[in-house]
Amino acid sequence: MALGFFDGIHLGHRKIIETAKQIAIEKNLTLAVMTFFPHPSQIIQTDKKVCSYLSPLSVKKEIFAELGVEKLFIVNFDMDFAKITHEQFVHQFLKKLMCKHAVAGFDFTFGYKGKGNMQRLEEGGKGLFEVTAVSEMKYKNKKISSTMIRHLLISGMVHEIPYYLGDYYSILGTIHQLSEQTKGAKSFKILINEEYMLPKSGIYDARLVLEGSIYNCMIHISEKTLNILEGAVIGFDDMSSDEIAKIKFIKRLPIKDIKNFFENMQLAI
Structure with a gap:
């Protein structure tokens, strides 16, 4: 046991x-x-x-x-x-x-x-x-622990989490609302299904995992975020409301990198 x-x-x-x-x-x-x-x-x-x-x-x-x-x-x-x-x-x-x-x-x-x-x-x-x-178990002389992962989330340093967790930090939710935007982007809201701890407020490079497929997306977390996250994804037409999705947080984006993020996603389509 x-x-x-x-x-x-x-x-x-x-x-x-x-x-x-x-x-x-x-x-x-x-x-x-x-x-x-x-x-x-x-x-x-x-x-x-x-x-x-x-x-x-x-x-x-x-x-x-x-x-x-x-x-x-x-x-x-x-x-x-x-x-x-x-x-x-x-x-x-x-x-x-x-x-x-x-x-x-x-x-x-x-x-x-x-x-x-x-x-x-x-x-x-x-x-x-x-x-x-x-x-x-340690990584860079720091104990691998839930406390350390929480510290990384609070700091917005989600890119460091795989060294402790074994994978990127992820949450599950239900697609709640969809709308079209410019440049081929589709915005969405995702209703968080459980009592997950969320990363520090900001814009995140993330991955949307839906029915086994993985898509690049951007997730916005504000200080007012409770159980609904806002996101944007490019080149994905099959998303519909009420679908269960996983969001993996890759890294927190500086404001200057957000435009490049969208441009790179478009080039990848």
């Missing part, structure tokens, strides 16, 4: 799940993941509250399935859960589920006030289940 919140399911998270998967294969066990919802900061008083996600729960479920997870446990993180001790967590959530091998990141904490750590997990499971702590 891999343990963690796994927001974003970045390269560090994938290392944990791949480690658990390899152990499951070697021991002929079921590959399981235990995650938590909502984010603990929404329940426990903290200076840094997380109210939007890199990967909302429905998206995490799909990614876990793609990674070969056979059984998924989602623990409701409420005040009652926040108050259980680390010993109670081991007994109620691992022993009772007959976990045979627990896998988590080296800095995984659990139980009341996070007093449980990997050493205490190993002590609590002695004779019942084994424990593997997965070491830290």
